Every structure is written in structure tokens, then in C-alpha cells.
Amino acid sequence: MISVVVVSHSPALAQAAVDLALQMVPGDKPAIAIAAGAGEGLIGTDATAVSAAIDEVASPDGVLVIMDLGSAVMSAEMALDFRSSEVEVRLSSAPFVEGLLAAIVTAAGGASIDEVDREARGALSPKISLLGPAAPAIVVAPPVTAGLSAEVTVINPDGLHARPAATLVSTLAGFDAKLTVANRRTASAPVAANSLIGLLSLGAKAGDVLTVAASGAQAAEALAKVTELVTDGFGEL
Amino acid sequence: MAGGTVTLDQLVAWLARFAELMAENRSYLTELDSAIGDADHGSNMARGMSAVMAKCGATPSTAVDELFKQVGMTLVTSVGGASGPLYGTFFLRFGSAAGPVAELDAAALAASLRAGLGGIVARGKAELGDKTMFDAMSPAVDAFDTEIAAGADLSSALAGSAAAAVAGRDATEPLVARKGRASYLGDRSAGHLDPGATSTAFLFQALAEAVA
Numbered sequence A: 001m002i003s004v005v006v007v008s009h010s011p012a013l014a015q016a017a018v019d020l021a022l023q024m025v026p027g028d029k030p031a032i033a034i035a036a037g038a039g040e041g042l043i044g045t046d047a048t049a050v051s052a053a054i055d056e057v058a059s060p061d062g063v064l065v066i067m068d069l070g071s072a073v074m075s076a077e078m079a080l081d082f083r084s085s086e087v088e089v090r091l092s093s094a095p096f097v098e099g100l101l102a103a104i105v106t107a108a109g110g111a112s113i114d115e116v117d118r119e120a121r122g123a124l125s126p127k128i129s130l131l132g133p134a135a136p137a138i139v140v141a142p143p144v145t146a147g148l149s150a151e152v153t154v155i156n157p158d159g160l161h162a163r164p165a166a167t168l169v170s171t172l173a174g175f176d177a178k179l180t181v182a183n184r185r186t187a188s189a190p191v192a193a194n195s196l197i198g199l200l201s202l203g204a205k206a207g208d209v210l211t212v213a214a215s216g217a218q219a220a221e222a223l224a225k226v227t228e229l230v231t232d233g234f235g236e237l
Numbered sequence B: 001m002a003g004g005t006v007t008l009d010q011l012v013a014w015l016a017r018f019a020e021l022m023a024e025n026r027s028y029l030t031e032l033d034s035a036i037g038d039a040d041h042g043s044n045m046a047r048g049m050s051a052v053m054a055k056c057g058a059t060p061s062t063a064v065d066e067l068f069k070q071v072g073m074t075l076v077t078s079v080g081g082a083s084g085p086l087y088g089t090f091f092l093r094f095g096s097a098a099g100p101v102a103e104l105d106a107a108a109l110a111a112s113l114r115a116g117l118g119g120i121v122a123r124g125k126a127e128l129g130d131k132t133m134f135d136a137m138s139p140a141v142d143a144f145d146t147e148i149a150a151g152a153d154l155s156s157a158l159a160g161s162a163a164a165a166v167a168g169r170d171a172t173e174p175l176v177a178r179k180g181r182a183s184y185l186g187d188r189s190a191g192h193l194d195p196g197a198t199s200t201a202f203l204f205q206a207l208a209e210a211v212a
Helices: A011-022 A047-057 A071-082 A096-108 A113-121 A125-131 A162-172 A196-201 A219-231 B008-024 B026-036 B041-058 B064-078 B083-098 B106-124 B134-149 B154-171 B181-189 B195-211
Strands: A003-008 A032-036 A063-067 A089-092 A148-153 A178-183 A209-215 B005-007 B103-105
Touching: A003 A011, A003 A047, A003 A071, A003 A096, A011 A032, A011 A096, A032 A047, A047 A063, A047 A071, A047 B064, A047 B083, A063 A071, A063 A096, A063 A113, A071 A089, A071 B083, A071 B106, A089 A113, A096 A113, A148 A219, A162 A196, A162 A219, A162 B181, A178 A219, A209 A219, B005 B008, B008 B026, B008 B041, B008 B064, B008 B195, B026 B041, B026 B181, B026 B195, B041 B064, B041 B083, B041 B195, B064 B083, B083 B106, B083 B195, B103 B106, B106 B134, B106 B154, B134 B154, B134 B195, B154 B195
Parallel strands: A003 A032, A003 A063, A063 A089
Antiparallel strands: A148 A209, A178 A209, B005 B103
């Protein structure tokens, strides 16, 4: 059975999340170690505590690490340099509460580290199916077929940040067209141009070249408008 | 290459001066961090560096790598926030690059600083302009190399490096944060100095003062 390491800024949060998950596990449960807080009651994380937790529950079947945000991720990465055990350790991008619950339940069933990690990462699915997708924008946009395309260079010093991205989204709302944007520097998958989060996920900086593709009744007009907006620095220069 | 070396005592003086600057600027750094982060950078760094000085006092090191391994590990365990792994990695890599020696010449110091900077990049995955400590550290390390290559002595090269760190710090003010807690604020992070870049400018100020 794989084991689970829980990394959090707060010992109380970690313990409560583990308790919540263990309610679902009546029988054999995986070994679980918590590395939370920065000692002396301080909120924070400590990479050496994470590596000690990994070594404490090191299982030949592997160790899955579930963490909260920010320095928890960095401390978990650093712990991989410090640990003395040699079993497989996987850092999961799973959401903390739901992911931990899915991980512990799945691990208790004897699943492999791949299966447990997959379940944990997908742990928001039930909530998403009830409440709608969280961030559909990050999902690769459907390809724009038989359309037009253009390449435009971002000239804003701060790149395509929130304000210009929002301007782009609101401008496109008036057009009967589907547009996607990709960042040539990062060779990213295209995102929907009407998605704020999608546009921000491109990480476009000043000087980056965007590939914009358009289809639909007003493809040409929409593409011209986007080109004008980008070339014009989104009116903020 | 210009002459001069940095001794183990000067490196300890660097850490002591940095600890002093963190204690003096604790409220200032926390105030910067309260504008765009979780208001703990000043207290985290002051606590971490005070733990470092306590450790250095209790078990003095006889070699540069040993000293900075102790420093890095102490920061990792005592800081709590992301600056723990970041500064921790900086000092750990700095020490490994320096090796088991008692002093560093300009080339060795340059290589150690460059290795420390590489650690920050590996850990934080930041790029120039992300509004992080990297924005102060990267120009500081570059400036040191440039000054040494131009024939400057150690202390003036470090003074140039400290000035470059300050300029890098100041340049973070208009930026929109792309990393860390501040990135959740988006545009609202603009108009404030980055706390990490600010503590990094103090790090290079302390080094320049210790070797002046």
C-alpha cells in the first residue's frame, strides 16, 4: 500500500483534513504523516519536516505528497533533495481537501501510486459536475478550422496581464466569431480568446508573438479588431 | 583578474550584517509584504537570520561550504514562508560551489553567487520581471561579474553589485506580480516594492559592507 504525506501551513488544517478523509476508511488505512507548520506554533512550512515525514512513512509502493499552497509546494520540492529513503515519491497537484480524501480512500484500496495520484488530481470532478467547470479556459480550445490567422507582437511592458486580457475578452463579446490565441515563445496550446484565465495562462510578456486564429461569420472583422488592440497596446500605453 | 579575497570571517560578518539589517527592517519588510502578500516577510527573515546567527555562534565553521550548509539548513527550518526554501537554497548552493575552503577570491565568489542565483531559479522558477527577489539578485550577480571583468577590486565590485540590487529592487515597484501570494492580486500588486527583492537588496548591501 502506498503511503501519504500531508504538507500544510497549518497543523490544525492538516489534521482536520486527514480526519475528514479517514471517516471514509473503515478498515486498513495507508500510513499517513503530517508535516505542517513552521514550529513553535507558527504558520508556515519546513522542508526538513517534509523530508522527515517522507522517510517516516516511506513505503516500497511509493509515497504520494499532498500539499496546500505557496511555500508548501516549494518545501515539498526541496524535501526531495533532503530525504534519505529511496522509494518513489510523487508530489501531487491535487486540491488539498478533496485530493487528500481521494488519495487516502484510493490508497486504502491498495491502488498503485499512479492510480492514487490520478484519483487525487481528479478529485474536483464531482464538485465540477455539480457546479460547473472551474476553469474551462485552461483546457485547450477547440481548433479553429478553415479560418484566418494572424501574428501580433505584445508591446505592453507588463505583457498581456489582467487589464489588457479583460479588454480583449470584452471587445470580442460583440463579434460572431470564435478565436483562439497561442504564445509562440512558449509554444503553448491555443486558448479561447474570450477566456480571461486562458489568456493569462499564456504568460505573454512584452515582445512575445501571439498567434491568433479566427473562424465564424465575423472572423475577419474580429481578427482585425484583435490585431488593432494588441498593436495599439490595448489602449493603455 | 583583480586581487583580493573574502575570508571566512568576512563571510560571517556578511551574515551578521544581513541579520542586523533584517532585524532593523523587520517592520518595513512586513509592511511591504502586507501590501501584496501575507505580511510575514519581515518577521520570517528576522527570525530566520537570528536563528542563523545563534547557530553560527554555537558551532563555528572552519570552511565556507560547512558555514553555508548550516546557514541554508537553518533558514529552511526556521523561516516558514517561501523565503525559507529560497534563501535556504541560495546559501546551500553558494556553499557547495565554494567548497571546503577558508577564503574566496573574486572568481570563486562570482561562481558561488552565480550558483546561489541558479538555486533561486531552480526553486522559484522565476524570470526577470516576475516581481520577485530574482529581479534584484540577477542584476546584482551580473554587475559583480562585469565589474570584476573590467578590473575592479573586490570591494568596489561588491559596491557595484549592491547598487545593481537596489536598482533591480526599485524596478519591481510598477510590476504586476507573477509569482507567489502576490500573484493572486493581479494588477493590485503594481505600485509596491516587492518584499523579496527588498530583502535581497539588503543581502547585497550587507556583503558590500562586510568586504569594504
